[in-house]
Amino acid sequence: MTYKEAVAYLESLIDYERTPAGAAATRVWNLDRTLHMLRAVEDPHVRLPCLHIAGTKGKGSTAAMAAAIFTAAGHRTGLYTSPHLITFRERIRIDDRLIPERDVVGLVQQVRPLIESMRETEMGPPSFHEAYTLLAFLHFVREEADFAVIETGLGGRLDATNVVRPVACGLTRIGLDHTAELGDTIEEIAREKAGIIKPGVSVISAPQEPSVLEVFQEVALERGAQLLVVGESPAPRVSELRQDKSHQLITIEGRQRLYADLKCPLLGAHQAENAALAIGLVEIAEQHGLEVGEEAIRKGLAEVRWPGRFQIVSRRPTIILDGAHDELGAAALVRTLEATIPGRRIILVLGLHGDKDASAIAGQLCPVADRVICTASSSPRALEAEELQRVVFRLCEHTSAYTPVAAAVRAAIAQATQSDAVVITGSLYVVGEAMQALGAAEVE
Numbered sequence: 001m002t003y004k005e006a007v008a009y010l011e012s013l014i015d016y017e018r019t020p021a022g023a024a025a026t027r028v029w030n031l032d033r034t035l036h037m038l039r040a041v042e043d044p045h046v047r048l049p050c051l052h053i054a055g056t057k058g059k060g061s062t063a064a065m066a067a068a069i070f071t072a073a074g075h076r077t078g079l080y081t082s083p084h085l086i087t088f089r090e091r092i093r094i095d096d097r098l099i100p101e102r103d104v105v106g107l108v109q110q111v112r113p114l115i116e117s118m119r120e121t122e123m124g125p126p127s128f129h130e131a132y133t134l135l136a137f138l139h140f141v142r143e144e145a146d147f148a149v150i151e152t153g154l155g156g157r158l159d160a161t162n163v164v165r166p167v168a169c170g171l172t173r174i175g176l177d178h179t180a181e182l183g184d185t186i187e188e189i190a191r192e193k194a195g196i197i198k199p200g201v202s203v204i205s206a207p208q209e210p211s212v213l214e215v216f217q218e219v220a221l222e223r224g225a226q227l228l229v230v231g232e233s234p235a236p237r238v239s240e241l242r243q244d245k246s247h248q249l250i251t252i253e254g255r256q257r258l259y260a261d262l263k264c265p266l267l268g269a270h271q272a273e274n275a276a277l278a279i280g281l282v283e284i285a286e287q288h289g290l291e292v293g294e295e296a297i298r299k300g301l302a303e304v305r306w307p308g309r310f311q312i313v314s315r316r317p318t319i320i321l322d323g324a325h326d327e328l329g330a331a332a333l334v335r336t337l338e339a340t341i342p343g344r345r346i347i348l349v350l351g352l353h354g355d356k357d358a359s360a361i362a363g364q365l366c367p368v369a370d371r372v373i374c375t376a377s378s379s380p381r382a383l384e385a386e387e388l389q390r391v392v393f394r395l396c397e398h399t400s401a402y403t404p405v406a407a408a409v410r411a412a413i414a415q416a417t418q419s420d421a422v423v424i425t426g427s428l429y430v431v432g433e434a435m436q437a438l439g440a441a442e443v444e
Contacts, residue, residue: 003101006108007088013115014127029158033118033126037134038163040114044141045164048078049290050148051281052164054156054193055172057328058206058274061266061306062172065278067149069300070285071095073292078140078148080161082129085308085432092136094143096305099135107135126160129153133160147290157195168284169196169225170277171205173270174212175328176357187211194219202226204235204280206273228280236276236283243267243339246312250301252276255283257294263302267310268336275301308431310336313440317416318344321435323428327357330364333425337368344421347412350392351375351405351430354383358391361426369423371398371415375408377429405430406437 001009038045051066053059060081067079077095084090089098111134119125126134133153140148150166152159174190190212197203197219205216207230220227228235240251250272252259264275279297286292310333311321318341324333337346348369352358366372374389376382385401385408392399402408412422424434434440 001105001109003105006105009108009112010088010128010131013125013131031158031160031163033123034130034133034160034163036118036123037111037114037126037130038137041111041134041138044137047141048137048145048148048164049288050150050164050166051168051170051285052150052152052161052166052196053170053172054152054159054196055170055206056175056189056193056326057332058172058270059151059170061271061309062170062274062278063149063151064306065266065275065301065304066281067093068096068304069278069282069292069297070147070149070290072300072303073296075146075290076144078136078145080133080136080148081151082132082153083428085428085435088132091132092139094140094145099139103139104135107138110138111135130160147285152196155192155195157192162196166198166201167288168281169198169201169203170281171196171203171216172274172277173206173328174208175326187215190215191219197223197225199223200225202228202284204228204230204277204284206230206277230273230276230280236280238272238276241269241272248272250275252279254279256286259294259297262298264304265302266304266306267340268332269339270332270336271309308428308435313438316418317413318421319413319438320421320423321431321440322423322425323431324425325353325356325427327360327364330361330425333423334364334368337421337423341421344419345370345417346421346423347416348372349375349408349412349422349424349430349434350388351377351385351408351426352383352388353379353381353427355381356383358383358388362392362395365425366392366395369396372396373408373412374399374401375405375430376403377405377427377433379427379429382427382429405433409434409437
């Protein structure tokens with residue numbers, strides 16, 4: 001089996017990330033398939049101390065920060081995230097090194113008979129995410145990871161990752177997203193995310209709307225879990241933030257110590273909040289015997305890489321890639337643009353999935369854009385560029401539509417002067433295709 005054949009096999013499984021919203025509703029959601037597979041390979045997840053992180057916005061950045069800190073402290077650290085930008089290998093890393101192709105092949109060959117045997121059962125075959133979660137646990141244990149940081153894929157309560165036994169749980173900002181699968185209200189979505197809270201396991205939340213926090217408090221109380229909220233004592237809080245075009249300096253008052261002027265290459269006030277959440281989770285891990293220390297926290301934050309999140313890949317013109325894909329993310333992107341490149345003329349390349357609130361997202365982004373180029377990724381869930389253009393035209397009369405994404409990127413650069421900014425956003429799939437078009441992908 002070649003690497004391409006292994007990936008093709010995984011892609012042949014039901015993939016809720018790429019199928020239209022609501023398709024998952026036709027299939028029973030539970031953890032039975034994941035637990036069945038894990039039992040068949042001697043429960044590697046039970047042997048893996050970890051952090052577990054869920055949320056609507058920022059969970060990947062928070063996970064990357066925490067993992068970078070553990071790596072800086074000398075711990076062999078696994079990181080499991082989704083989706084990917086360029087290659088499936090991005091989803092499974094150890095010490096920020098992507099899983100090698102040969103290991104993907106070996107793991108797929110190992111688990112394929114198990115997956116095929118499930119087709120004849122009432123459970124049916126696993127989804128892509130369930131299978132890839134199995135691969136991650138197997139890889140981390142086989143490579144003798146000391147610790148892992150696990151990000152949920154969709155929701156939390158019934159996500160395949162919700163079989164872990166973490167030392168702490170993290171909940172990032174909650175917003176209206178994946179409503180077809182998770183619920184129509186922010187409270188329903190919050191309850192699904194809060195499903196990762198484990199009995200007796202401490203949980204730290206980012207600041208939330210009052211109704212969301214009420215849900216978290218109720219679930220934490222039911223499960224005897226201590227709930228901390230960033231910005232409220234005794235949880236960490238951001239006390240000072242300064243930023244320029246390449247990094248920001250963050251002062252965070254932690255539970256154990258004051259971290260003055262932490263350098264972080266991920267820009268935006270929302271990333272400072274994510275850093276506080278990550279540090280809070282790391283401090284809990286320290287209480288469970290994992291040695292970290294202030295020096296590792298400083299080094300890890302300074303060296304963290306998380307492509308596609310306000311990533312500047314060119315300066316003349318300035319080209320920014322950002323995976324904002326909902327109203328919450330779009331608002332954060334606007335605030336970061338205003339803080340880092342104030343007064344700059346912006347050409348926006350925007351592509352969204354069809355299940356997103358295009359009017360709300362465009363309503364955040366279009367007021368700061370001089371012109372908008374609408375596009376669509378190759379994902380089956382993508383909103384057609386012409387349909388998006390009809391939404392955008394009500395907010396910005398200087399609009400056009402180009403597909404594929406590479407054509408939209410070329411059109412934006414052709415219209416930009418060296419002092420302008422081209423901002424490419426709306427979906428991580430759009431960002432990934434733009435990276436490839438720009439030659440900015442960092443694939444090992």
